[in-house]
Amino acid sequence: MHSHAAVALFVRRILLRSVVSPGEVQALSGLEGRRVQASRGQDLVLPGHGVHHATLLVSGLLARFDQMADGRRQITALHIPGDMADLHSVPMPLPAWGIQALVPSVVLQIPHGDLRGLAERKPAIAMAFWRDTVADASILAKWTANLGRADAVTRTAHLICEMGMRMEAHELDQRHDFALPITQAQLADALGLTTVHVNRTVSTLRQECGVLFEQGRVRVGDWTGLVRRGNFDDGYLMLDVKA
Amino acid sequence: MHSHAAVALFVRRILLRSVVSPGEVQALSGLEGRRVQASRGQDLVLPGHGVHHATLLVSGLLARFDQMADGRRQITALHIPGDMADLHSVPMPLPAWGIQALVPSVVLQIPHGDLRGLAERKPAIAMAFWRDTVADASILAKWTANLGRADAVTRTAHLICEMGMRMEAHELDQRHDFALPITQAQLADALGLTTVHVNRTVSTLRQECGVLFEQGRVRVGDWTGLVRRGNFDDGYLMLDVKA
DNA sequence: CGTTCGATTGATGTTCTTCAATATGCGTGG
DNA sequence: CCACGCATATTGAAGAACATCAATCGAACG
Incomplete structure (x- = not known):
């Protein structure tokens, strides 16, 4: 898949949950990033390390994870193409979690500055981004419930x-x-x-x-x-x- | 504790993680809501039911929870005085989770409209709110990891x-x-x-x-x-x- | 053709649940 | 003030779910 196709997929995902004006859609669609190839098992973000970009998955499969002291991992989210795996990191650039490629994957690293700028200029986009991370948290809460009770x-x-x-x-x-x-x-x-x-x-x-x-x-x-x-x-x- | 003291506590919490201008602090501090007394065990928000306000805990102890088909519950977050237990609901007013008082508690129900308006007028506040829910999600991810691996x-x-x-x-x-x-x-x-x-x-x-x-x-x-x-x-x- | 990684199976042990009973504190009505 | 009822805490015994250890098998790959 081409990078701009991945951005389009991300925009579509945003539009699934949020009402955004045509101009704002255009601004979102114009997002660009560095295309990075990740090998199987490669860590794209390490827990406790600062990042300056968000990770948009173009193709492959990503996992957000938490690491125990002994190295064992617990995956806390799975991400499919079109997902921005760590939109969270825009307001929180020093995450406690990591991101790992579960198979050879292609991602687009989109600078925090661009996303932040967009959010600051367009309140509707800020709200849409916020909503997206809340939906992600809703999934996480369900995982928590299932781990605890199922x-x-x-x-x-x-x-x-x-x-x-x-x-x-x-x-x-x-x-x-x-x-x-x-x-x-x-x-x-x-x-x-x-x-x-x-x-x-x-x-x-x-x-x-x-x-x-x-x-x-x-x-x-x-x-x-x-x-x-x-x-x-x-x-x-x-x-x-x-x- | 008085209601305005609870708002002050909430503002302090926001300031712990975000840089906000004096004018914005004042706007935040001016937030008002309906004061509601909850008895022990009372559900303040039911899963799957729409809400039009966020819940600021004044005194007591709240739990966010997910409910299984058979009625068993899994608590996914504990909230102490000064916490806005469901700031999430501002961008997502139809939550899958519920909120329950674990002891007799006092909350302040703050209209979504006020919070949303603030976020739309002041980008820094929007970012601060977003950041707050991301911190909440970070805690949730840790709970998930512990349930899975500890x-x-x-x-x-x-x-x-x-x-x-x-x-x-x-x-x-x-x-x-x-x-x-x-x-x-x-x-x-x-x-x-x-x-x-x-x-x-x-x-x-x-x-x-x-x-x-x-x-x-x-x-x-x-x-x-x-x-x-x-x-x-x-x-x-x-x-x-x-x- | 050997090596490596992943899937599969068996045997055994540990953790946590379930069921059941008893104890303890606390508020309420007499 | 005391008796009672109810919720919570505590303990014991037995069972189920899942982990651990160990081995085999098959497919992909250099």
């Missing part, structure tokens, strides 16, 4: 539903068949499990709901069953707000 | 450290002796545990680090030990950023 199979089913819905809402794929080139070890870091248990959990969902992980894609045989198994309700994704 | 005792120790640091940073109390009138059942909802296990966990910390829950207060005998036990590093609280 068992492994439920949590995994929920995550698959979430990624499917997001892929579909952002018109990248269909909910029951979408790109998610993630290993079981990476899934384990996202779900707060061990790789061994992820393997058994995925196997359960394969039998119960026809969930297949193949060729870096997820295919869901029984979507309705998966939604039920994961207690999934898409309200928290904030896909139909418009303010 | 055991019960570590998680509990971490939470106590966090609340102590926040109380001290906001000049409400000292880190090793502060008000936290929370029951073990409520702690369980925050830590993703059962009340029984919270009881045993708290008992362990009482022995290992001299942690006492008494009279609605927490007292910590061995703060350094507790920090070590909880792998606590306060960077994620964003207490020393200034932008």
Whole structure:
């Protein structure tokens, strides 16, 4: 995908939740950044290190993560193409989290100054950016709730539903068949499990709901069953707000 | 505490992380709201219901929570006096989360319109509000990481450290002796545990680090030990950023 | 053709939950 | 003032979920 196509995807994402004037859309669409290629496993942002740009994912798959003292990681967000993975860093340039490429990925590093300037000149854009990070936090809160109160199979089913819905809402794929080139070890870091248990959990969902992980894609045989198994309700994704 | 004192506390909190001009401070300080008394356990905001005001805690203790289908709750944030518990709702007035009073509390309901107006007229205030919700999300990410990767005792120790640091940073109390009138059942909802296990966990910390829950207060005998036990590093609280 | 990474499976151990009972403090009505 | 009821804290025993350790298998790749 071309860089400007990624920016267009980001703008579309913003427009999904916020009302922005044509002039402001144009200003957003004019955003530019440095194109960077990341290898599999590469850390693009390190926890506790300052950054001066936000990371727009062009292609691939990114994870925001927190690191324990012993090096173990917990993934706190997954980002798909068109996501600005750390728009947060615009008001908070010294983040406690890190960003990692889960597969070879291409990102656009957009200077904080440009985003900040845009937000300062256009209140509607400031509000739209703010809203975007709140939607991100809403997803994070749901992950917290699931980690605290749902068992492994439920949590995994929920995550698959979430990624499917997001892929579909952002018109990248269909909910029951979408790109998610993630290993079981990476899934384990996202779900707060061990790789061994992820393997058994995925196997359960394969039998119960026809969930297949193949060729870096997820295919869901029984979507309705998966939604039920994961207690999934898409309200928290904030896909139909418009303010 | 008087309502205007609570607003002052909120303003001080904003100033902790953001540079705001004197005129803007004055505008913030002029915020007013409806004073509401909440009884113990009362839900102030219900998940999935629209709101038209943000909730500033004057006195007491609030929890933001997510609710499972079977009614079980997971607390995703604890709020102390001076916190705006759902500043998030300004850009996102249909939240997926709820807000509950854990003890009899007094809140100030501040109209979204006033906050939104302020943010639109003063870019620095918009940025400060945005920054505040990002700091809140940073705490949430840490909770997610701990729920996913830390055991019960570590998680509990971490939470106590966090609340102590926040109380001290906001000049409400000292880190090793502060008000936290929370029951073990409520702690369980925050830590993703059962009340029984919270009881045993708290008992362990009482022995290992001299942690006492008494009279609605927490007292910590061995703060350094507790920090070590909880792998606590306060960077994620964003207490020393200034932008 | 060997090496490496990821997926898979089995056996065993630990953590946390569940169920159940008892204790303790505190407010309320008698 | 005392008796009672209710919420919270505490403890014990048994079970379930998940982790840990260890090994095998298969595919991709140099």
